[in-house]
Ligand code: PGA
């Protein structure tokens with residue numbers, strides 16, 4: 001039984017406030033100990049237009065980014081509503097919050113308030129049963145460690161260099177365990193750091209821990225990554241593949257309707273952009289491209305899926321925003337063949353699970369993901385295993401809010 005729900009305002013990895021919630025539960029016997037589960041919510045920078053709404057206070061505190069209203073919603077409305085409820089019924093807990101909110105995008109209570117409580121409830125249940133959250137989520141079917149899609153170089157909205165593509169990730173496809181794959185990735189990260197230093201380029205890191213050196217174009221980055229893989233003693237294609245997150249929704253030019261690469265200033269049509277990705281796929285060992293096109297360019301997505309869908313994974317992040325209605329449309333119209341899963345895009349655990357299950361039952365891969373603004377919370381590591389997503393995107397092997405997730409996965413692998 002839930003005895004108390006409480007929230008507070010804490011800081012995320014960019015120094016912006018975010019919501020932390022605690023759900024306290026007690027067993028049927030009033031003499032049993034109180035158990036508290038905790039969770040915090042992340043926040044994006046290149047947010048999709050169709051994401052659930054975080055509530056921010058506006059005005060002066062924290063340059064308008066305060067979350068006191070969301071915190072108050074947890075401490076009053078949500079707390080009163082959930083006291084006495086059976087925490088083990090996660091779906092009912094989520095449903096109660098969603099119906100109290102009543103809006104399409106959770107703008108009344110705030111997706112940041114609802115998700116914090118939803119995740120804290122999940123963690124409280126696991127803690128009360130003395131098991132890991134992955135085990136509570138997936139039971140005996142939780143059996144697959146995810147492959148890291150590790151961000152090592154940043155451009156776009158996550159950096160101030162000349163690269164338009166937001167993220168370059170490496171995947172240790174030849175590794176046989178998570179632990180081994182994680183080590184391989186860290187070794188390539190260090191090899192890349194040395195290469196950058198040797199070229200007198202910056203090794204300062206971006207929001208997700210990847211480097212953000214002043215390079216001129218995407219090909220230069222890809223060549224450098226291939227070089228780093230080889231320097232670390234691995235074979236590109238056999239041991240490592242590369243994934244891109246373009247975040248092309250950031251590129252749509254309002255006036256011309258074309259894609260304007262923000263840093264290079266070039267304008268391209270949808271077809272020209274698809275040709276550009278196709279050329280990169282022919283030249284490099286690409287595993288996936290995330291958001292290669294805008295979140296509203298469904299025709300373009302259909303075309304690129306037809307053209308490249310058999311060779312690589314085309315991942316909908318801003319396109320799907322972890323929303324089953326948008327995913328349904330994608331499946332029907334044959335747009336994309338993979339979905340990025342960010343619990344805070346949709347705002348509850350139940351809806352996150354639904355999105356993963358819908359994707360998996362239609363042959364789309366699901367990739368569990370962090371946000372660019374994160375905290376030390378590790379719930380997504382457990383969700384990746386609990387839901388057998390097979391892949392996790394959670395930044396570089398640098399910055400503790402990123403390594404916290406990898407380190408939790410190391411603990412989970414020992415259990416599995
Ligand atoms: P965001 O970036 O968290 O800033 O949205 C991550 C991504 O686009 O995948």
Ligand code: ZN
Pocket residue numbers: 245247290291317318340
């Ligand atoms: Zn993305």
